Amino acid sequence: MSDIVLETRDLRKAFGGLVVFDRLNFTLARGERHAIIGPNGAGKSTFVSLVTGLLQPTAGEIVFNGKVVNGQTPQERVKAGLVRTFQINTLFASLNPLESVALALLEREGRAKPSLAKVARESALLDEAEALLAKFGLAGELLTPTNMLAYGMQRLLEVVMAFAMRPQVLLLDEPAAGLSTHQGHELFAQLATLTAGTTVLFIEHDMNLVFRYAERVSVFAAGGMVMQDIPEKVRGDARVREVYLGA
Amino acid sequence: MNTPTAYFEGLARWKPLEIVFWLVLVGLFFVPGVNLPLLSQIIIWGLFAMSLDLLLGYRGILTMGHAAFFGIGAYTAGYLGKFGWTEPISALFLAAAIAAAVGLLAGRLVRSLGGIALLMVTLGLNLILYDFVLRSTELTGGDDGLQGVVIGQVLGMFKFDLYGKTAYLYSLAVAFLMFLIARALVKSSFGLALLGARENIPRMIMLGAPVGKDVSAAFAIAAAMAGVAGALLTQTIQSVSPDALSFQRSADVLVILILGGTARLYGGFVGAFVFLFLRDWLAQLNPVYWYFWIGLLLVVVVAFFRKGIVPSLGVLFTRMQKKRGTDERTPNRAAL
Ligand SMILES: Nc1ncnc2c1ncn2[C@@H]1O[C@H](COP(=O)(O)OP(=O)(O)O)[C@@H](O)[C@H]1O
Numbered sequence: 310m311s312d313i314v315l316e317t318r319d320l321r322k323a324f325g326g327l328v329v330f331d332r333l334n335f336t337l338a339r340g341e342r343h344a345i346i347g348p349n350g351a352g353k354s355t356f357v358s359l360v361t362g363l364l365q366p367t368a369g370e371i372v373f374n375g376k377v378v379n380g381q382t383p384q385e386r387v388k389a390g391l392v393r394t395f396q397i398n399t400l401f402a403s404l405n406p407l408e409s410v411a412l413a414l415l416e417r418e419g420r421a422k423p424s425l426a427k428v429a430r431e432s433a434l435l436d437e438a439e440a441l442l443a444k445f446g447l448a449g450e451l452l453t454p455t456n457m458l459a460y461g462m463q464r465l466l467e468v469v470m471a472f473a474m475r476p477q478v479l480l481l482d483e484p485a486a487g488l489s490t491h492q493g494h495e496l497f498a499q500l501a502t503l504t505a506g507t508t509v510l511f512i513e514h515d516m517n518l519v520f521r522y523a524e525r526v527s528v529f530a531a532g533g534m535v536m537q538d539i540p541e542k543v544r545g546d547a548r549v550r551e552v553y554l555g556a
Numbered sequence: 557m558n559t560p561t562a563y564f565e566g567l568a569r570w571k572p573l574e575i576v577f578w579l580v581l582v583g584l585f586f587v588p589g590v591n592l593p594l595l596s597q598i599i600i601w602g603l604f605a606m607s608l609d610l611l612l613g614y615r616g617i618l619t620m621g622h623a624a625f626f627g628i629g630a631y632t633a634g635y636l637g638k639f640g641w642t643e644p645i646s647a648l649f650l651a652a653a654i655a656a657a658v659g660l661l662a663g664r665l666v667r668s669l670g671g672i673a674l675l676m677v678t679l680g681l682n683l684i685l686y687d688f689v690l691r692s693t694e695l696t697g698g699d700d701g702l703q704g705v706v707i708g709q710v711l712g713m714f715k716f717d718l719y720g721k722t723a724y725l726y727s728l729a730v731a732f733l734m735f736l737i738a739r740a741l742v743k744s745s746f747g748l749a750l751l752g753a754r755e756n757i758p759r760m761i762m763l764g765a766p767v768g769k770d771v772s773a774a775f776a777i778a779a780a781m782a783g784v785a786g787a788l789l790t791q792t793i794q795s796v797s798p799d800a801l802s803f804q805r806s807a808d809v810l811v812i813l814i815l816g817g818t819a820r821l822y823g824g825f826v827g828a829f830v831f832l833f834l835r836d837w838l839a840q841l842n843p844v845y846w847y848f849w850i851g852l853l854l855v856v857v858v859a860f861f862r863k864g865i866v867p868s869l870g871v872l873f874t875r876m877q878k879k880r881g882t883d884e885r886t887p888n889r890a891a892l
């Protein structure tokens with residue numbers, strides 16, 4: 310197969326007695342748009358947390374760009390290009406989008422260390438923050454405190470914050486969670502253009518979106534990954550129908 | 557807002573009320589019959605509370621042991637004065653440095669903690685230090701504190717006088733310098749990162765931010781400023797006692813900051829004004845029960861103003877401005 314950017318080898322995660330998955334061998338090809346589907350509780354979010362280092366695996370290896378990254382902190386993985394968004398908004402409630410994205414860029418460039426220099430000195434980064442927000446359609450909300458933003462805008466900001474880190478692999482945990490079907494479709498159309506060129510792994514429940522935007526699909530179910538294949542094959546698979554599509 | 561840079565420039569710009577605030581403090585010096593020793597106390601408590609604000613208001617770290625750093629500064633200045641190093645300004649630098657070093661260590665120790673654990677550990681460290689100072693009578697004079705602390709003239713020119721004139725102007729000048737540093741810090745990129753970590757740690761981690769290291773740094777800076785406040789107290793009253801690092805002081809400074817309002821820098825100073833004036837006044841009325849009234853005041857302020865005096869006034873102020881039809885987008889954070 311083509312160049313593999315991310316893979317797991319015999320990955321196992323258990324919370325006490327609850328084995329979320331075992332011997333999970335997952336691959337993500339560079340440049341592809343890949344969906345994870347599966348019922349609630351299948352371990353999709355847990356998988357993303359393991360890959361990004363927010364959780365530690367019980368056993369197995371996580372390989373990014375050919376290197377085992379198990380020992381790396383989440384921050385090291387972010388710097389290396391592995392960035393996620395969260396299923397539940399994980400934002401700076403009292404900061405506005407401009408401040409939030411400015412902070413993201415300052416951290417990306419390692420320019421938030423103790424100093425007495427004004428933020429305003431970072432004109433280039435501040436302009437980049439504004440441009441990025443404008444690109445995602447948030448130009449009108451630069452100064453609205455995040456907790457006052459419409460929910461859909463917050464979901465968008467969630468993606469901008471990750472995208473600002475210039476990820477190699479962007480992991481989107483249910484970016485459309487809580488949005489109406491219409492809003493969800495709008496968001497995905499927007500993401501498809503904006504993230505062109507980035508490897509994207511997304512978790513999504515809406516099958517229309519999955520089959521429209523994913524180039525490959527992984528199906529998770531209680532106990533592990535059922536299959537990983539192109540959408541046409543997944544759609545036609547009996548096991549998938551059984552565990553997820555419910556037919 | 558024209559450009560993002562202009563927006564951040566605006567956040568860092570001095571507001572007229574800020575200038576008024578410091579001019580009033582200078583002006584008070586000239587008011588006939590004013591109680592300068594009390595005002596000096598207020599400035600010192602205000603500086604102390606401001607240092608706590610860096611941790612609590614800006615980084616969201618609730619510590620119950622902040623008096624430890626105040627006490628370290630106070631005793632540093634005390635020992636220096638006792639053993640012949642009478643020059644006060646260099647003594648402030650030393651007090652700041654030692655407190656900062658201890659703060660850095662404390663930060664390392666507690667940076668992975670949160671919530672109740674953090675509260676208990678900071679309180680515990682404070683109590684250990686207090687008990688150590690109280691018991692080491694040979695070393696610290698125990699309950700009586702250090703005897704024979706001599707403080708020289710400020711800049712070799714201004715003697716600490718009986719009326720507290722030098723003490724007031726000296727405290728005010730030092731507090732103002734510390735304020736300038738704190739203000740620059742919270743308006744810097746690091747200040748923005750502190751707010752980020754206060755708001756959401758997982759997000760900061762996903763920005764690749766060194767969460768934890770910033771706790772150590774914030775502790776060191778806050779400790780240095782608390783240490784300066786402690787040293788100021790020693791120098792202005794020319795003595796030091798274990799009171800300087802008692803748990804009571806840690807609790808009082810928290811009350812002062814919450815009264816005044818967190819994450820405003822001025823909250824600590826305003827809180828100190830209210831707290832100390834009331835304490836002074838109530839102590840004259842009834843020297844025994846004044847904590848009852850302070851307690852009541854705290855309940856009333858938290859119940860009715862929620863966020864403390866300065867933020868509540870800030871909201872009121874923006875509302876008034878809004879009525880007059882000025883820019884409604886002014887973030888309340890920048891009101892004062
Ligand atoms: N921190 C945790 N501690 C214990 N159990 C957890 C934890 N996180 C997730 N789980 C459990 O692991 C399983 C997978 O959860 P999750 O990854 O969130 O599923 P999904 O994202 O596919 O809906 C669920 O049964 C959930 O209850």
Ligand SMILES: [Mg+2]
Pocket residue numbers: 353354355396
């Ligand atoms: Mg999930």
